[in-house]
Amino acid sequence: MEGTLERHSLLQLGQLSKLSFDNRPPPSNAADSSSELRNELGSVGADADYGEKEFILSQDFFCTPDYITPDNQNLMNGLEISEDYSPCPTSPVKLTTAKSKRCRQDSFTLKPSDSTWPSKYRLDEQENDDIGTDEIMADDTERTGYVSRTAVALRCRVMPPPCLKNPYLMNESDTATDPFGYQRSKCASFLPASMAGDGLSRYLTDFHEIQQIGAGNFSRVFKVLKRIDGCLYAVKYSTRKLYLGSERSKAMMEVQALAVLGFHENVVGYYNSWFENEQLYIQLELCDHSLSKKSSLRISEREILVIMHQIAKALQFVHERGIAHLDVKPENIYIKNGVCKLGDFGCATRLDKSLPVEEGDARYMPQEILNENYEHLDKVDIFSLGVTVYELIRGSPLTESRNKSLNIKEGKLPLLPGHSLQLQQLLKTMMDRDPSRRPSARELMEHPMFDRIRD
Numbered sequence: 001m002e003g004t005l006e007r008h009s010l011l012q013l014g015q016l017s018k019l020s021f022d023n024r025p026p027p028s029n030a031a032d033s034s035s036e037l038r039n040e041l042g043s044v045g046a047d048a049d050y051g052e053k054e055f056i057l058s059q060d061f062f063c064t065p066d067y068i069t070p071d072n073q074n075l076m077n078g079l080e081i082s083e084d085y086s087p088c089p090t091s092p093v094k095l096t097t098a099k100s101k102r103c104r105q106d107s108f109t110l111k112p113s114d115s116t117w118p119s120k121y122r123l124d125e126q127e128n129d130d131i132g133t134d135e136i137m138a139d140d141t142e143r144t145g146y147v148s149r150t151a152v153a154l155r156c157r158v159m160p161p162p163c164l165k166n167p168y169l170m171n172e173s174d175t176a177t178d179p180f181g182y183q184r185s186k187c188a189s190f191l192p193a194s195m196a197g198d199g200l201s202r203y204l205t206d207f208h209e210i211q212q213i214g215a216g217n218f219s220r221v222f223k224v225l226k227r228i229d230g231c232l233y234a235v236k237y238s239t240r241k242l243y244l245g246s247e248r249s250k251a252m253m254e255v256q257a258l259a260v261l262g263f264h265e266n267v268v269g270y271y272n273s274w275f276e277n278e279q280l281y282i283q284l285e286l287c288d289h290s291l292s293k294k295s296s297l298r299i300s301e302r303e304i305l306v307i308m309h310q311i312a313k314a315l316q317f318v319h320e321r322g323i324a325h326l327d328v329k330p331e332n333i334y335i336k337n338g339v340c341k342l343g344d345f346g347c348a349t350r351l352d353k354s355l356p357v358e359e360g361d362a363r364y365m366p367q368e369i370l371n372e373n374y375e376h377l378d379k380v381d382i383f384s385l386g387v388t389v390y391e392l393i394r395g396s397p398l399t400e401s402r403n404k405s406l407n408i409k410e411g412k413l414p415l416l417p418g419h420s421l422q423l424q425q426l427l428k429t430m431m432d433r434d435p436s437r438r439p440s441a442r443e444l445m446e447h448p449m450f451d452r453i454r455d
């Protein structure tokens with residue numbers, strides 16, 4: 001590790017050529033130099049320099065352009081790069097050492113203006129992922145853009161790891177069996193398997209997709225197996241391509257809210273997110289199903305109280321962190337091993353109104369928010385939870401029927417036969433027309449009605 005760090009610093013100082021070749025005999029011909037390059041890329045040769053491989057991977061694996069400004073700008077002149085396609089500035093070291101491998105002509109082009117989005121990297125030619133001597137050319141003048149050549153070579157060699165079994169998992173059912181098993185990763189089609197859209201797919205490289213488990217207005221959700229840890233997750237990705245910066249920023253608010261919130265047993269767990277192919281991918285805790293599946297079933301009052309209490313706990317946690325969910329409804333409450341988890345933070349905003357407000361499903365929204373009164377955003381969530389519980393008790397999804405939903409918004413709750421007056425009264429206050437009269441999440445949690453389910 002120390003060696004690697006030292007190497008890295010020396011590289012920054014422009015001394016890699018010394019490091020790389022001091023202890024090796026100089027190549028006698030082109031073929032030798034080819035095999036040496038192969039070794040450097042870690043593709044063959046057991047005696048390849050491990051430290052160097054590690055460095056190359058860390059810097060180049062995901063084709064991060066090298067933005068180190070050359071000390072000597074004249075180094076660029078030798079490349080005769082046309083003005084239209086001037087490359088990203090690069091480390092002088094990369095251009096002066098024998099490590100510089102020529103990017104296969106017209107195979108991998110990065111226009112400088114596209115440097116922000118990985119999906120703009122284009123791999124136009126993939127039929128041969130082997131690196132041969134014909135790739136080593138002294139003349140770099142045909143380059144049309146810059147992506148580190150080692151990165152190109154490494155990406156060509158990238159393959160999804162096998163789906164590993166996690167030995168710590170107690171419950172066998174927690175692991176999915178990869179239908180293709182180890183064979184899949186051994187087979188020759190790694191490259192197509194991990195390619196999607198405009199380039200290498202992080203999603204397909206890191207995960208094995210098992211099945212679609214949900215879809216919303218803007219996204220699809222899949223049950224996946226993470227190859228490297230052998231655990232199951234849900235990955236949600238936007239169905240629409242987010243080309244504009246404003247669209248991406250808006251989409252990112254969901255993961256930003258989840259990241260700030262951190263862990264709570266009644267909030268869906270968040271692991272990671274990334275952009276790929278102009279779509280936002282979000283890796284989440286996998287739950288069994290959403291509460292909407294239960295809407296059609298008869299639920300006992302005790303079960304209703306448990307659900308209400310758990311989501312009130314989630315809301316208290318969310319509100320205490322200055323965030324309003326603004327889309328509480330059965331489809332956005334997931335169940336995992338009998339525990340309710342609040343999910344889909346796509347409409348989340350700040351309680352202090354410092355962020356734009358985009359209300360969720362209108363059927364669950366109180367009148368004030370439809371009138372664009374955002375004074376009590378926390379109480380919007382309380383109202384929506386009230387409607388959610390009312391829907392669960394009714395046993396059928398709320399219709400779009402204007403009259404019925406209008407009655408609810410007016411705080412006129414029809415009687416719910418077979419349910420305690422205490423519960424009906426609580427629901428009524430949760431759906432009060434006046435937000436200031438609705439209980440806060442904390443007050444809801446402390447309601448004596450929940451004594452019935454407290455241990």
Ligand SMILES: Nc1ncnc2c1ncn2[C@@H]1O[C@H](COP(=O)(O)OP(=O)(O)OP(=O)(O)O)[C@@H](O)[C@H]1O
Pocket residue numbers: 213214215216217218219220221234236268284285286287288289290331332334343344345346
């Ligand atoms: N972590 C998860 N575990 C299990 N199922 C999930 C998970 N996340 C989402 N789902 C399923 O996918 C559906 C859609 O997900 P989600 O609500 O997050 O998408 P959306 O596009 O933001 O929805 P909306 O249409 O409400 O805006 C959910 O209703 C649920 O059934």
Ligand SMILES: [Mg+2]
Pocket residue numbers: 216331332344
């Ligand atoms: Mg949703």
